[in-house]
Amino acid sequence: MTNLLEISNLNVTFETRFRSVTAVHDVSLSVAQGESVALVGASGSGKTVLGRSILGLVDEPGVVSGSILFDGKQIVDRNEDDFRDIRGVGVAMVFQDALDGLNPVYSVGSQLSEILTVRLGYQRGRARERAIELMLQVGIRDPEGRYNDYPHQFSGGMRQRICIALAVGMQPKLLIADEPTTALDVTVQAGILRLIKKLQTETGMGLIFVTHDLAVAREVSDRMVVMYNGRIVEEGTTDDVFLRPQHPYTKALLSAHPAHAKSWRDLEPIPEEFVTDGPSSGSQTVSAIVPTASIG
Numbered sequence: 041m042t043n044l045l046e047i048s049n050l051n052v053t054f055e056t057r058f059r060s061v062t063a064v065h066d067v068s069l070s071v072a073q074g075e076s077v078a079l080v081g082a083s084g085s086g087k088t089v090l091g092r093s094i095l096g097l098v099d100e101p102g103v104v105s106g107s108i109l110f111d112g113k114q115i116v117d118r119n120e121d122d123f124r125d126i127r128g129v130g131v132a133m134v135f136q137d138a139l140d141g142l143n144p145v146y147s148v149g150s151q152l153s154e155i156l157t158v159r160l161g162y163q164r165g166r167a168r169e170r171a172i173e174l175m176l177q178v179g180i181r182d183p184e185g186r187y188n189d190y191p192h193q194f195s196g197g198m199r200q201r202i203c204i205a206l207a208v209g210m211q212p213k214l215l216i217a218d219e220p221t222t223a224l225d226v227t228v229q230a231g232i233l234r235l236i237k238k239l240q241t242e243t244g245m246g247l248i249f250v251t252h253d254l255a256v257a258r259e260v261s262d263r264m265v266v267m268y269n270g271r272i273v274e275e276g277t278t279d280d281v282f283l284r285p286q287h288p289y290t291k292a293l294l295s296a297h298p299a300h301a302k303s304w305r306d307l308e309p310i311p312e313e314f315v316t317d318g319p320s321s322g323s324q325t326v327s328a329i330v331p332t333a334s335i336g
Contacts, residue, residue: 044214044246045071045094050106052089052098052270063089063102065270071214076240076247078261078278080254080293086270087250091216094248095131096123111213128159132207136219138199141206142191148202149175149187155206174205178235197228201235208239214246221256233259254293258282266290 052064064086071077079087093104096118108115115126135141143151152171156162162170168187175183178201191199200220207215217236221229237260240247249260257264258278265275266289274287285291 042073043070044073044075044111045069045248046107046109047090047094048107048109050090050093050104050108052086052093053103053105055101055103063270064093067106067267067270067272069265069272069275071246071248073213073246074240074244076237076249076260076262078257078264079248079250079267080252080257080264081267082252085267087252087267088218090267091133091218091248091250094214094216095127095133096120097133128155128207128210128212130212131214131216132210132212133216133218134200134203134207134220136222138196138203139191141203142199144191147188147190148194149183149189152202152205152209156209159210170209171205174209175202177239178202178205178208179231180205195228197224197232200224200232204232204235204239208243208245211243212245214248215240216248216250218250219252222251222253229256236260254282266293 047067047069050064050067051062054061054063067090079090081087089098092098094108098104104116106116110126110130149171152174153167156167156170157164172183172187180186180198180201194202221232224232233256251257261278263275264278264281266273268289274281274285274290281290285294
């Protein structure tokens with residue numbers, strides 16, 4: 041498979057008056073066309089910053105350095121106009137909170153239609169037809185009847201489906217899903233995961249699925265990348281990482297899986313010294329408690 045995305049020696053540093061904080065440290069990662077990669081790690085491990093750097097969404101005082109090749113083209117240090125040609129039609133992103141991706145004062149149908157009109161050049165009538173098709177594709181019942189409904193009239197799971205429709209409607213080559221199921225109950229979560237996998241199969245797009253949930257990672261990915269302290273500490277096929285983990289942090293994550301614990305008291309924090317080559321920051325620890333969901 042041809043690599044759609046190639047990241048080499050990527051660093052994302054936030055400079056302030058008082059200190060410099062490196063959120064992503066010397067990361068190298070590739071994603072092939074049609075491949076599904078789970079980016080796993082605790083909160084604060086650098087997963088979301090890495091995802092946002094691919095879309096040029098790291099705001100000041102963040103500084104991105106290194107190399108990001110998307111479809112063979114360098115995108116580090118591109119200007120905002122260049123990124124408009126990449127976002128959506130090249131790389132699309134689904135965020136954790138659906139309300140962040142939807143405008144509350146416009147109907148969901150009009151938001152879908154506007155993107156299709158502005159970005160893909162659809163005529164107004166065709167844009168409406170395609171918007172209804174997308175709503176149906178992501179599992180919105182009676183899409184014609186709900187076309188003029190506003191985001192607050194949908195449940196959390198339905199809003200997330202609308203956000204997925206907004207993303208895949210642009211026919212991206214790569215979809216970044218940043219913990220899109222975290223705020224949803226396990227039944228809705230399972231449906232969203234099945235939807236994303238179904239759409240990936242149908243479109244052939246690459247997928248980066250950012251999550252702290254090991255059960256979710258195993259459900260959606262071909263390959264797993266484990267991050268800690270801004271670094272990639274382990275990567276491999278999903279089965280290999282689950283069955284034959286190599287890094288102490290990965291082993292600790294898996295052993296801390298609630299399914300293997302009789303009580304929450306059995307779940308211990310993971311000492312930072314497990315990452316022997318990571319940046320030192322005293323006695324800080326990262327919790328090994330990893331929420332799980334039953335995936336049907």
